[in-house]
Amino acid sequence: MKAVDIIFYCIATFVLTTGILAVTTRKIFRSAIWLLFCLMGVAALYFWMNANFIAAIQIAVYVGGIVVLIIFSIFLTQQSGNQMPKPNSLRIIVASVASLIGFGLLLQLYNKQVFQTTNKNFDIDIATLGKQLLSTDANGYALPFEVISMLLLAAMVGCIVIAMKASPTPPKEGLKKEEIL
Amino acid sequence: MRELLFHIIAFKNLPLGVVGGAAIWIILLPLANFVLLGLGKKYLKNIARIFSTVLLFVATIIALNIAYHYFFIDGKVNGVYQTINVYQMHWLSFTETMHVEIGIQLDALSVMMLVVVTFISLMVHLFSLGYMKGEERYCNYFSYLGLFTFSMLGLVVATNLLQLYMCWELVGISSYLLIGFYFQKPSAVAAAKKAFIVTRFADLGLLIGILILSFNTNSFNFQTIIQTLTNTQSSSFISITASSFLGMSTLTWALVLIFIGGAGKSAMLPLHIWLPDAMEGPTPVSALIHAATMVVAGVFLVAKLFAVFAINVTALQLVAFVGIASALFAAIIACTQTDIKRVLAYSTMSQIGYMMFALGVSKYGGEEGLGYSAALFHLFTHAFFKSLLFLCAGAVIHLVHSNEMKDMGGLKKLMPITHIAFLIACLAIAGVPPFAGFFSKEEILSAAYQNNKTIYIIALITSAITAFYMFRLYFSIFWNKPHDSRLTAHHSEGTLTMKLPLIILMVCAATVGFIPFSEFLSSNNQPYHSAINIGFSILPVLLGLGGILLAGILYFKQNNKADKITNSFQVIYKAAYRKFYIDELYLFITKKIIFNCIGKPAAWFDRNIIDGCMNGIASVASFISTSIKNIQSGKVQHYTLYFFAGVAVLLMAVLYVWS
Amino acid sequence: MIELLFHITAFKSLPLGEVGGALTHIIILSTALFFIGMYGLFTRRNMITMLMSIELMLNSVNINFVAFNKYLYPDKMDGIFFSIFIIAIAAAEAAVAIAIIINLYRTHKSIDVDDVTDLKQ
Numbered sequence: 001m002k003a004v005d006i007i008f009y010c011i012a013t014f015v016l017t018t019g020i021l022a023v024t025t026r027k028i029f030r031s032a033i034w035l036l037f038c039l040m041g042v043a044a045l046y047f048w049m050n051a052n053f054i055a056a057i058q059i060a061v062y063v064g065g066i067v068v069l070i071i072f073s074i075f076l077t078q079q080s081g082n083q084m085p086k087p088n089s090l091r092i093i094v095a096s097v098a099s100l101i102g103f104g105l106l107l108q109l110y111n112k113q114v115f116q117t118t119n120k121n122f123d124i125d126i127a128t129l130g131k132q133l134l135s136t137d138a139n140g141y142a143l144p145f146e147v148i149s150m151l152l153l154a155a156m157v158g159c160i161v162i163a164m165k166a167s168p169t170p171p172k173e174g175l176k177k178e179e180i181l
Numbered sequence: 182m183r184e185l186l187f188h189i190i191a192f193k194n195l196p197l198g199v200v201g202g203a204a205i206w207i208i209l210l211p212l213a214n215f216v217l218l219g220l221g222k223k224y225l226k227n228i229a230r231i232f233s234t235v236l237l238f239v240a241t242i243i244a245l246n247i248a249y250h251y252f253f254i255d256g257k258v259n260g261v262y263q264t265i266n267v268y269q270m271h272w273l274s275f276t277e278t279m280h281v282e283i284g285i286q287l288d289a290l291s292v293m294m295l296v297v298v299t300f301i302s303l304m305v306h307l308f309s310l311g312y313m314k315g316e317e318r319y320c321n322y323f324s325y326l327g328l329f330t331f332s333m334l335g336l337v338v339a340t341n342l343l344q345l346y347m348c349w350e351l352v353g354i355s356s357y358l359l360i361g362f363y364f365q366k367p368s369a370v371a372a373a374k375k376a377f378i379v380t381r382f383a384d385l386g387l388l389i390g391i392l393i394l395s396f397n398t399n400s401f402n403f404q405t406i407i408q409t410l411t412n413t414q415s416s417s418f419i420s421i422t423a424s425s426f427l428g429m430s431t432l433t434w435a436l437v438l439i440f441i442g443g444a445g446k447s448a449m450l451p452l453h454i455w456l457p458d459a460m461e462g463p464t465p466v467s468a469l470i471h472a473a474t475m476v477v478a479g480v481f482l483v484a485k486l487f488a489v490f491a492i493n494v495t496a497l498q499l500v501a502f503v504g505i506a507s508a509l510f511a512a513i514i515a516c517t518q519t520d521i522k523r524v525l526a527y528s529t530m531s532q533i534g535y536m537m538f539a540l541g542v543s544k545y546g547g548e549e550g551l552g553y554s555a556a557l558f559h560l561f562t563h564a565f566f567k568s569l570l571f572l573c574a575g576a577v578i579h580l581v582h583s584n585e586m587k588d589m590g591g592l593k594k595l596m597p598i599t600h601i602a603f604l605i606a607c608l609a610i611a612g613v614p615p616f617a618g619f620f621s622k623e624e625i626l627s628a629a630y631q632n633n634k635t636i637y638i639i640a641l642i643t644s645a646i647t648a649f650y651m652f653r654l655y656f657s658i659f660w661n662k663p664h665d666s667r668l669t670a671h672h673s674e675g676t677l678t679m680k681l682p683l684i685i686l687m688v689c690a691a692t693v694g695f696i697p698f699s700e701f702l703s704s705n706n707q708p709y710h711s712a713i714n715i716g717f718s719i720l721p722v723l724l725g726l727g728g729i730l731l732a733g734i735l736y737f738k739q740n741n742k743a744d745k746i747t748n749s750f751q752v753i754y755k756a757a758y759r760k761f762y763i764d765e766l767y768l769f770i771t772k773k774i775i776f777n778c779i780g781k782p783a784a785w786f787d788r789n790i791i792d793g794c795m796n797g798i799a800s801v802a803s804f805i806s807t808s809i810k811n812i813q814s815g816k817v818q819h820y821t822l823y824f825f826a827g828v829a830v831l832l833m834a835v836l837y838v839w840s
Numbered sequence: 841m842i843e844l845l846f847h848i849t850a851f852k853s854l855p856l857g858e859v860g861g862a863l864t865h866i867i868i869l870s871t872a873l874f875f876i877g878m879y880g881l882f883t884r885r886n887m888i889t890m891l892m893s894i895e896l897m898l899n900s901v902n903i904n905f906v907a908f909n910k911y912l913y914p915d916k917m918d919g920i921f922f923s924i925f926i927i928a929i930a931a932a933e934a935a936v937a938i939a940i941i942i943n944l945y946r947t948h949k950s951i952d953v954d955d956v957t958d959l960k961q
Contacts, residue, residue: 008865015873016876019896022880022892023876023877023889023896035895038899042902045903046906049866054902054923057924061928061931062899066931073888074888077888077942077945084886087883091883092883095879096879098822098825098826098882100875102829102832102875102878103872107871109836110868110871115863115864117862120914121914124920128917129920132917132921148925148928151929152928155936156932158936160939162936162939162943816954817890818882818890818953821881822882825878
């Protein structure tokens with residue numbers, strides 16, 4: 001077993017463990033923290049896959065933005081020290097059975113499919129990535145980029161409108177989003 | 182402009198020159214009248230009547246011009262009147278040989294009908310100017326008249342059976358609209374429905390007949406059909422005469438069915454029941470539609486296909502016997518009716534019966550085809566004197582405000598012109614020389630004499646009865662008793678526009694008999710000469726005069742002789758008065774037999790089986806929906822779970838079933 | 841547990857170093873992460889934690905995109921772009937969702953999904 005393999009298994013174990021903890025722990029603030037670790041683990045996986053740019057975005061947006069946003073909303077709506085009520089056991093059974101069945105089915109699917117992978121190097125030059133993102137060529141992503149920017153604008157306006165209804169002062173989440181961007 | 186006109190009227194294939202092509206305008210002008218008045222009645226309200234009368238006047242002028250050119254200048258080639266397709270538009274192609282056209286075909290019959298329809302329609306328009314004055318739905322009335330005139334003209338110039346059928350239905354519709362013109366009256370609505378349903382029923386026969394005929398000859402076109410079926414060597418002829426169904430050949434069936442259509446429209450026994458009720462419409466309408474033009478469409482149809490009818494003895498005999506039976510039957514009923522319009526309606530039926538049996542006894546070609554010319558001659562003269570009778574009746578009703586004979590009497594002083602006109606029309610219909618009806622009736626009788634003595638004798642009797650009931654009507658209206666004192670000279674005969682058509686038609690009714698008709702119209706389009714045989718006509722004329730005399734004795738002065746006679750023939754009188762219970766028979770058949778045996782089970786089936794199925798489906802659906810309503814918990818997680826379950830099922834299907 | 845699952849589904853695990861082995865391992869990881877997210881989505885009643893579960897699921901999708909890009913089409917970058925767009929959309933979605941949650945908290949004084957069953961009628 002090579003070092004890379006060991007690193008992969010470590011990352012995988014970390015991600016799955018923190019993920020399971022994030023969805024099972026009954027203290028909501030801890031749950032958010034486990035999510036944070038889980039996302040960082042995914043970022044580590046991206047580093048392992050040599051996709052540095054995505055890993056950076058993962059840390060910047062997810063860890064720095066979304067999780068902070070979630071923690072922020074927890075502060076606004078919950079008493080963070082309190083335990084959440086225990087979900088009923090029937091629901092837990094149903095959910096775990098459903099998840100396991102789905103997982104098993106997908107494993108079956110992967111079992112049938114043999115991927116013809118290549119061993120070529122996968123080095124993303126951030127300069128080419130930026131150029132292609134904004135190019136208008138056949139492979140360019142300028143149009144989706146613009147569409148996404150419109151979507152973000154619409155989401156921002158939507159956030160403000162939704163959260164503003166009750167109070168005339170602009171709610172903080174709307175502002176928060178600019179921070180994300 | 183002129184170029185455009187030539188273009189519109191498809192000038193190219195016109196042996197008749199511009200004149201024949203103008204035929205399309207005869208048809209389009211009433212259509213324009215209908216469309217414009219129908220759509221723009223808000224704006225045309227004040228000029229509607231002048232507008233439509235002028236349009237029709239132009240159409241009449243064109244029709245007369247065409248008739249002049251056709252009959253006197255260039256319609257005849259080598260002594261035979263030509264059939265000319267003035268205008269032909271391909272419309273629908275069913276197969277390579279079978280297609281529907283819309284077009285104008287001029288032959289002697291069509292041209293004659295064009296003249297009759299436009300002329301009578303013009304007279305009726307003129308009369309309506311005064312008669313319908315102050316009517317609320319004035320515009321509608323004139324636009325319906327336009328629709329009727331259009332469709333009737335389209336019918337008479339049809340190049341093919343399908344065009345004829347379409348126009349046939351259109352005249353049915355306009356007749357329906359006009360009978361039900363006073364739709365506030367329940368009786369008018371009932372009459373309109375009755376007319377529509379009865380003729381519709383008959384039209385089914387016509388349609389089936391048309392389809393059979395066209396299927397076997399591969400064409401709708403009159404000329405093609407006639408050419409195919411008169412050629413006894415052709416394969417179509419052999420196949421259509423050879424195959425038989427219930428003892429009659431296909432051709433016989435087709436012709437009988439077509440005749441049923443014609444009999445429905447022409448109010449022949451036993452499909453006549455709608456005609457007397459149709460008198461609920463305005464009187465000028467009765468003059469136009471239910472006396473002069475539409476009801477003779479059946480005669481026209483048989484005449485148009487006469488070459489085919491002539492090769493089939495069975496169908497022709499049916500025409501003859503139905504015709505003579507209707508003539509006698511209607512004449513007897515007419516003697517007992519008291520509503521003057523109903524008397525006229527039955528007389529119309531009787532006269533159409535004359536035309537039908539004249540066609541029935543005729544043979545094809547030359548002197549043998551005397552019945553054919555006689556029938557159409559009678560159609561022609563009848564159009565004039567019968568519309569005159571109806572218009573006079575209209576004038577009388579306008580004055581008296583009643584249809585009943587007992588409310589009339591002694592009107593001759595009050596309405597001198599109407600009186601003279603009515604007298605002349607009565608003399609014409611009674612067959613007294615030298616008025617129009619005499620000549621046509623003599624021809625019919627001599628045709629019947631040559632062919633079938635039984636029919637001849639019945640026709641003679643009928644003609645005597647005709648004279649009797651017409652003069653019964655005449656004396657009851659204009660003589661009998663002194664007129665109602667409430668009616669004064671102030672209530673005169675109406676406006677000039679009401680008198681003018683009476684005068685014009687009076688002149689026509691007196692003179693059109695002198696037209697040597699067989700030199701224009703004959704079964705094979707070859708003119709021949711037919712002379713009146715003085716010796717032969719003595720008997721019918723004497724019988725007619727006898728009828729008049731009898732009517733005079735009974736009705737000239739107010740007396741109770743008539744009542745005595747009716748009392749002594751109580752049973753027959755009652756039966757005739759109740760129209761021989763034909764209506765009751767129909768009611769019995771429809772109400773008791775059809776409703777009970779077919780309608781009730783159908784209704785039961787509808788209520789219990791069809792509705793039951795629907796209700797069952799509804800209650801099952803409602804049961805299911807209440808039971809699955811709980812799934813709609815409003816909880817997002819449940820929805821997610823269902824969604825996942827669906828995806829999982831699809832995934833399983835992909836994994837285990839499809840691969 | 842996973843071994844058992846592998847056994848039941850007769851899963852033949854390729855070693856990481858072989859052709860397709862790494863990719864298979866990664867997508868198994870992402871699938872597991874996805875179903876962890878789904879488990880959370882089903883069991884949690886608090887909306888914020890449900891949102892977290894959704895984030896986990898989105899992450900697993902992102903992992904797939906990047907992995908397929910790396911191992912199947914290393915000379916292209918479309919998977920990377922899709923990941924970028926998904927992250928952007930996830931950010932917008934999270935912002936809108938939190939705005940909704942806060943608004944809901946104002947009106948219902950609760951962010952428990954079972955308390956908010958207005959969809960029912």
